[in-house]
Every structure is written in structure tokens, then in C-alpha cells.
Amino acid sequence: MRFTDKTIIASDITPKAVFENRRNLIKAAAAGSFGMALAPWFSREALANTPEKINAALNPTYASKEELTPYKYVTSYNNFYEFGTDKSDPAAYANTLQTRPWTVSIEGLVKKPVTLDIDDLLKLATMEERIYRMRCVEGWSMVIPWDGYSLSKLINKVEPLGSAKYVEFISLADPKQMPGVKSNIIQWPYREGLRMDEAMNPLTLLTFGLYGEVLPKQNGAPVRIVVPWKYGFKSAKSIVKIRFTEEMPKTSWSQFDAREYGFYSNVNPQVDHPRWSQASERRIGDTKGMFAPKIKTQMFNGYGDQVASMYAGMDLKKYY
Numbered sequence: 001m002r003f004t005d006k007t008i009i010a011s012d013i014t015p016k017a018v019f020e021n022r023r024n025l026i027k028a029a030a031a032g033s034f035g036m037a038l039a040p041w042f043s044r045e046a047l048a049n050t051p052e053k054i055n056a057a058l059n060p061t062y063a064s065k066e067e068l069t070p071y072k073y074v075t076s077y078n079n080f081y082e083f084g085t086d087k088s089d090p091a092a093y094a095n096t097l098q099t100r101p102w103t104v105s106i107e108g109l110v111k112k113p114v115t116l117d118i119d120d121l122l123k124l125a126t127m128e129e130r131i132y133r134m135r136c137v138e139g140w141s142m143v144i145p146w147d148g149y150s151l152s153k154l155i156n157k158v159e160p161l162g163s164a165k166y167v168e169f170i171s172l173a174d175p176k177q178m179p180g181v182k183s184n185i186i187q188w189p190y191r192e193g194l195r196m197d198e199a200m201n202p203l204t205l206l207t208f209g210l211y212g213e214v215l216p217k218q219n220g221a222p223v224r225i226v227v228p229w230k231y232g233f234k235s236a237k238s239i240v241k242i243r244f245t246e247e248m249p250k251t252s253w254s255q256f257d258a259r260e261y262g263f264y265s266n267v268n269p270q271v272d273h274p275r276w277s278q279a280s281e282r283r284i285g286d287t288k289g290m291f292a293p294k295i296k297t298q299m300f301n302g303y304g305d306q307v308a309s310m311y312a313g314m315d316l317k318k319y320y
């Protein structure tokens with residue numbers, strides 16, 4: 001059992017305090033400085049299960065001042081169809097995912113294709129913590145401290161050819177570890193993609209952790225993409241392959257229904273999904289619960305300053 005999600009959150013403290021508290025605890029545990037005065041919820045059994053820490057300093061450029069979504073919600077309200085379609089399925093079933101050994105192969109139109117072991121990929125660049133607003137096309141959102149580094153750092157190492165126009169991200173699809181892969185709701189493996197400039201944008205994060213710890217399996221361990229100005233499904237989880245292509249990649253969701261899920265899928269309050277309005281959103285885990293006011297969704301999820309120029313002159317109703 002993991003102590004961190006249930007036990008700490010069970011006490012009645014604010015998300016910010018939880019965050020700080022968790023970090024101090026991890027530090028204290030690492031330093032071996034726990035004496036007899038353990039908090040009642042922090043059992044010795046729990047101590048043995050301390051999740052692996054990710055060393056990452058908060059990057060002030062990406063430090064949203066919004067209230068953080070409590071760890072409990074970030075790790076229990078998930079979309080990860082490889083483990084089922086209910087929001088609670090990934091937390092319930094992702095424990096079968098084997099995250100070691102794990103390799104990510106980088107291939108296609110690059111000068112230096114390479115297959116990297118996850119532990120080498122982790123060390124490729126300095127890990128940063130970034131607090132990003134995330135919005136799912138279904139109308140809910142969260143504010144999450146992610147740990148990773150800009151995908152551009154990896155891309156620069158493999159030296160894309162001039163002909164590389166897009167980057168494709170491919171998730172693991174192993175029915176032995178992922179029960180959802182036996183059903184054919186979408187085409188497996190889960191595939192997503194970005195245009196080269198989007199992949200190179202400093203905001204696009206190759207992500208290994210959240211809240212200063214390695215990614216929980218339900219959040220896409222051991223490595224995923226996080227693209228905060230696009231709807232959640234663009235952020236592929238548990239990736240095993242990154243491929244550079246000349247043609248726009250076919251993504252699992254646009255193959256499912258191209259009318260519902262475009263390639264770009266930028267957060268855009270003016271362009272509704274056929275089934276869900278995109279004008280406003282519900283913040284998951286808001287302390288005001290069901291009385292929480294709906295939040296207005298912002299263009300590009302509020303990241304327009306960093307990304308709008310990439311779409312200058314593009315009709316975003318057509319290229320949704």
C-alpha cells in the first residue's frame with residue numbers, strides 16, 4: 001500500500017500544505033531524521049514504502065499561482081484507457097504495469113536514432129518542476145506540479161533532419177500488463193503527435209514525475225509527454241517510441257472520430273467539441289466541491305503568450 005495518497009490527504013490540510021509537508025517528509029526520511037515523533041498517520045510500514053523522489057527545483061517561469069489539485073485527485077481521477085475507461089480504473093489496475101526495464105526508442109527522420117534506457121533518459125537533462133494547468137476535452141481541469149525537462153533537450157540530441165515535420169509519440173500496448181488493450185475502443189498502441197515547432201516549444205515537457213516523486217503508474221509512468229496548452233489526450237502516457245516523420249501522424253483519437261478530435265486540439269473556448277462545450281471547466285478537487293463556480297476556459301489554456309505565435313494566420317476552427 002502507498003502511504004502518500006491516502007494517509008496524508010486523510011488529514012484535513014490544504015493542498016499547499018500537503019505539498020510542502022510531503023517534501024519535508026521525503027527529505028526527513030532520506031536524512032534518516034525520524035525519531036519517535038512520527039505523525040500518527042505516518043507509520044513505520046509506510047516509511048518502508050516511501051516513493052522514489054525526483055530531484056527537481058521549481059522553475060519560477062512555470063509556477064502557476066492557482067491552488068494545486070490535491071495529490072489524491074491527480075492520482076485517482078485519470079484517463080488511461082489501457083487500464084479501462086472509468087476515471088477510477090487506472091488507479092485500480094495500473095499496478096500491473098512494469099516500469100523497469102523500460103526503453104524509449106527515438107527513430108525516424110533523425111541523424112542519430114537511439115534507444116535509451118529510462119534511467120539514462122532521466123539523466124539526459126536537468127529535471128525541473130513546473131506547475132501546469134491541465135484541461136481535458138471532457139470539461140474538467142487540474143493544476144499539477146510536474147517534474148521533467150523540455151522535450152527539446154532530447155530532440156536536439158538526436159538531430160532531426162530537415163525533412164522531419166512532425167513528431168509521433170507511441171505508448172506501450174501490452175495486453176499482459178494492460179487489461180484495457182484487449183478491448184478495441186481505440187486503436188492500440190495509443191498514438192499522439194505534435195508538429196515540430198510544438199514539440200520544440202519550451203513548454204512541452206518530457207515528464208517523469210509529479211509532486212516531486214516518480215510518476216504513479218496511472219499517470220503514465222515511467223515517462224510521458226505533457227502539453228499544457230492542448231487538451232489532455234495530446235499528452236501521451238507510458239511512451240516507448242518517439243518517431244520523427246514528414247507526414248502528419250495519424251493519432252488514435254482522430255482515427256476514433258476525426259470530427260471530435262482534431263490533430264491540433266488546442267484548448268479553445270470558442271470551438272466546441274460536438275459533445276462537450278469548451279467555454280468553461282470544472283476544477284477537480286476544488287475545496288468548494290459541487291458549489292465551486294465553473295471556471296472560464298482560457299484560449300490556449302492560458303499559455304497564449306508562449307504558444308499563440310505558432311498558430312498565427314491559421315484558422316483554428318478548421319484546424320481544431
Ligand SMILES: Nc1nc2c(c(=O)[nH]1)N[C@H]1C(S)=C(S)[C@@H](COP(=O)(O)O)O[C@H]1N2
Binds near residue numbers: 077136137171218
Ligand atoms: N497512453 C495513453 N495516454 C493518455 C491517455 C490514454 O488513455 N492512454 N489519456 C489522455 C487523456 S484523455 C488525458 S485527459 C490525460 C490524463 O492524464 P492524467 O491522468 O495524468 O491527468 O492523459 C492522456 N494520455
Ligand SMILES: [Mo]
Binds near residue numbers: 231232233
Ligand atoms: Mo482527456
